Amino acid sequence: MYDVGGSGDWIFTGAPVFIGIIFVIILIMFIVNLFSGLSQWEKNDKSPRLSVPAMVKVKRTNTIRNGHSYNHNNNLHSQSSSTTYYITFEFESGDRSEFHISGKMFGILAEGDVGTLTFQGTRYIDFTRNNC
Numbered sequence: 468m469y470d471v472g473g474s475g476d477w478i479f480t481g482a483p484v485f486i487g488i489i490f491v492i493i494l495i496m497f498i499v500n501l502f503s504g505l506s507q508w509e510k511n512d513k514s515p516r517l518s519v520p521a522m523v524k525v526k527r528t529n530t531i532r533n534g535h536s537y538n539h540n541n542n543l544h545s546q547s548s549s550t551t552y553y554i555t556f557e558f559e560s561g562d563r564s565e566f567h568i569s570g571k572m573f574g575i576l577a578e579g580d581v582g583t584l585t586f587q588g589t590r591y592i593d594f595t596r597n598n599c
């Protein structure tokens with residue numbers, strides 16, 4: 468019915484090509500992502516390390532849920548999640564920068580904290596609160 472003039476069904480000739488194309492696209496995306504990350508890392512390494520007065524302006528999290536599975540025999544659910552923490556600092560000039568930080572630092576800092584932010588490019592290094 469859908470014979471394209473060769474031997475066999477078109478699905479057996481077209482599917483491997485389609486799967487190969489999808490694989491190549493995913494591989495290219497992975498390589499581009501890898502080089503982008505390495506480029507940003509190198510750019511941060513070449514940037515000067517700055518320590519400037521700043522205020523913690525906004526705290527936010529991004530949680531991603533991973534690997535949900537269901538076992539029909541035991542009715543077991545398995546799920547994991549990953550949380551990324553971000554803090555936006557406001558400088559005396561009014562400019563703002565957002566940094567990815569550890570969960571520990573996220574818990575220690577509060578919105579409105581004033582102190583000295585140390586960073587290098589887009590890399591957060593430290594924040595020291597001023598003594599009030």
